[in-house]
Amino acid sequence: MTSPLELLSVDHLLSEEERDLRDAVAHFVDDRVRPSIADWYESGLSTSAVRELALEAGKLGLLGMHLTGYGCAGTNAVSYGLACMELEAGDSGVRSLVSVQGSLAMFAIWKFGSEEQKQQWLPRMAAGELIGCFGLTEPDFGSNPAGMRTRARRDGDDWVLDGTKMWITNGSVADVAVVWARCDDTKVRGFLVPAGTPGFSAPKIGKKLSLRASVTSELVLEGVRLPSSAVLPEVSSLRGPLSCLNEARFGIVFGALGAARDCLASAIDYATTREVFDKPLAAFQLTQAKLADMALELQKGYLLALHLGRLKDDGTLRPEQVSLGKLNNVREALAIARECRTILGANGITLEYPVLRHANNLESVLTYEGTSEVHQLVIGQALTGQNAFG
Ligand code: TGC
Ligand code: FAD
Numbered sequence: 001m002t003s004p005l006e007l008l009s010v011d012h013l014l015s016e017e018e019r020d021l022r023d024a025v026a027h028f029v030d031d032r033v034r035p036s037i038a039d040w041y042e043s044g045l046s047t048s049a050v051r052e053l054a055l056e057a058g059k060l061g062l063l064g065m066h067l068t069g070y071g072c073a074g075t076n077a078v079s080y081g082l083a084c085m086e087l088e089a090g091d092s093g094v095r096s097l098v099s100v101q102g103s104l105a106m107f108a109i110w111k112f113g114s115e116e117q118k119q120q121w122l123p124r125m126a127a128g129e130l131i132g133c134f135g136l137t138e139p140d141f142g143s144n145p146a147g148m149r150t151r152a153r154r155d156g157d158d159w160v161l162d163g164t165k166m167w168i169t170n171g172s173v174a175d176v177a178v179v180w181a182r183c184d185d186t187k188v189r190g191f192l193v194p195a196g197t198p199g200f201s202a203p204k205i206g207k208k209l210s211l212r213a214s215v216t217s218e219l220v221l222e223g224v225r226l227p228s229s230a231v232l233p234e235v236s237s238l239r240g241p242l243s244c245l246n247e248a249r250f251g252i253v254f255g256a257l258g259a260a261r262d263c264l265a266s267a268i269d270y271a272t273t274r275e276v277f278d279k280p281l282a283a284f285q286l287t288q289a290k291l292a293d294m295a296l297e298l299q300k301g302y303l304l305a306l307h308l309g310r311l312k313d314d315g316t317l318r319p320e321q322v323s324l325g326k327l328n329n330v331r332e333a334l335a336i337a338r339e340c341r342t343i344l345g346a347n348g349i350t351l352e353y354p355v356l357r358h359a360n361n362l363e364s365v366l367t368y369e370g371t372s373e374v375h376q377l378v379i380g381q382a383l384t385g386q387n388a389f390g
Contacts, residue, residue, distance in 0.1 A: 004264045008299040021079045025086035033090035038351040040213040050173045058128025062098050064106040070122035078309035081254030089258035092361035093214030100169045103247035105132025108178045112232040133174035135165035135219045136241045143374050152181040161224040171202040171217025180241050190232035190240050199224040210364040246322050249369045253325035254305045259358040260333035264294050267340035294336045301329040320382035323375035334362040
């Protein structure tokens with residue numbers, strides 16, 4: 001039997017170094033994620049589990065891995081993508097931890113921070129000793145962050161922040177929050193808010209049916225006073241947060257395929273052992289048609305991801321190309337997860353198997369880092385030159 005991701009021998013397009021790194025992450029997921037993921041999902045991931053996972057991911061060099069200097073591994077983009085794929089084969093929440101830390105919080109500091117900020121935060125974030133979060137979304141402004149109401153006003157040399165951020169991954173766990181706010185001069189700037197700053201709190205959001213193995217929080221800022229050294233000096237527009245999103249969206253292009261692959265592997269395994277009408281479910285034409293179509297979409301998604309990765313490593317990847325990858329691969333991954341669930345019948349609804357957990361997670365992945373509709377509009381704008389957002 002051929003494994004679903006090797007049907008097209010796409011692995012031949014990877015270097016030995018890329019394959020080795022991918023395999024090391026897969027072992028980490030087998031050892032540290034798979035044995036506990038059902039419990040984490042059922043009871044919600046605890047703060048201590050997030051911290052332990054971050055330290056282990058740091059030891060493996062996965063945090064900010066595609067960044068250079070400051071203790072970061074400095075791998076190529078394809079290796080980062082492959083790591084995301086393996087992590088998300090474990091659970092989207094685990095990939096989220098690595099994405100938010102490396103591509104959002106660390107990338108913001110690495111790209112737009114001062115030398116002092118980089119020295120202060122990045123080495124310990126790369127090691128997983130400190131955790132970061134990224135606050136862009138607000139209760140009333142998700143797809144349209146330009147409307148944000150969080151304000152930063154100058155008071156002498158200080159800045160004072162007021163506002164609320166919503167749906168922030170690792171908000172309650174983080175040692176530092178990268179908070180985007182509109183300033184007196186109407187420009188958008190990023191601020192580094194250390195946990196424990198007076199006026200800052202991060203209540204956990206409960207009752208989630210998706211991304212349960214990930215902590216999601218609100219950030220509340222009430223007269224939060226910060227020194228002038230807390231502002232990220234190198235950007236003063238929405239280009240700042242949107243550039244960070246390109247990085248994290250790129251990881252999701254690969255990551256979502258990991259979740260889909262895990263579902264497909266589980267469905268194939270189940271179909272070969274489950275007997276219905278006196279023969280294995282896998283021996284029925286309807287089942288094989290489902291499996292073949294899913295394997296096809298998985299291969300196409302993998303080729304797309306790899307192509308985008310090579311463009312990124314060449315330094316030519318454009319935001320609308322990332323949108324194309326995120327739109328396709330998350331949409332197809334969700335369709336695969338749901339189809340696999342049908343193959344597992346009633347067993348498919350339990351945490352004994354990964355398929356509905358992945359499908360529920362992928363509902364969040366479809367929404368965060370730009371909804372499908374936002375990515376359709378980004379692609380539409382690239383094709384027509386017309387902005388259809390407003
Ligand atoms: P627009 O007027 O087009 O642009 C404003 C400024 O930004 C620049 N820009 C970009 N820069 C880099 N990358 C991109 N993709 C960029 N898109 C735009 C642009 O050049 C301009 O720069 P400047 O220097 O001239 O000021 O912006 P707009 O307000 O019309 O917005 C466009 C739109 C709708 C595409 C954007 O707002 C958007 O992407 N909305 C979706 C928001 C989103 O994705 N939020 C995600 C929050 S973080 C998250 O979900 C984390 S989940 C993590 C996890 O757990 O894994
Ligand atoms: P809305 O923007 O209100 O959209 C609702 C619906 O309207 C969607 O279907 C959308 O596509 C559609 N829509 C919006 N605009 C248009 C339009 N112009 N034309 C047609 N349809 C449109 N954010 C962070 O900043 N940091 C994080 O760490 C983070 N982590 C997250 C973790 C989880 C688990 C989740 C679920 C979300 C997270 N988010 C985070 C927030 C996420 O980025 C937003 O949920 C997302 O950007 C969408 O915003 P919204 O939920 O407000 O939906």
